[in-house]
Amino acid sequence: AQKVTQAQTEISVVEKEDVTLDCVYETRDTTYYLFWYKQPPSGELVFLIRRNSFDEQNEISGRYSWNFQKSTSSFNFTITASQVVDSAVYFCALSVLSGNTPLVFGKGTRLSVIA
């Protein structure tokens, strides 16, 4: 069975601070995908990134960066120079590549960026 753990329930930072959201996953499959989704106060789920298990290269997209480490089963997400608009709940999720398997979500981390 797959499991995603986001140990940080809530984080508060002051605008312009950097913040890292932790994600640890468990799976016995060797082929899988990891995702981050953002859920702003309006409620929708916004796809941010997908990373497959064979690609451990870190990725940077603007102020966002992701650090995937198979050795520690972690897929952490860093926001640099945070902004108030980054305030949201962020979900890490896992999907194994075997048929039509569903996403397994972590419990989410609520990020509050204070001006």
Next chain:
Amino acid sequence: EPEVTQTPSHQVTQMGQEVILRCVPISNHLYFYWYRQILGQKVEFLVSFYNNEISEKSEIFDDQFSVERPDGSNFTLKIRSTKLEDSAMYFCASRGGRFSGNTIYFGEGSWLTVV
């Protein structure tokens, strides 16, 4: 950019009533999903649908729930006799073919309030 659309955005219904939530997945996608999120909790998988049949369902998806793809574009979730505990945000999602990269795109959700 193609997107998953859901209607209604919010529905209030009395306990025991039937509810149908509607979704239009992204047009060339083959896999369809329903997830739900009880207020303040994590996103939970309900059911996946492929090739006109359910491919996987969770324990939550009991006999009160059903899904249908009545035509080439719509994907519906029916709750036969709603209970108070069915109050949640229901997300429809879709993804492309097997080799499309496994990214699941979500609609904006349908808030269901059972009173």
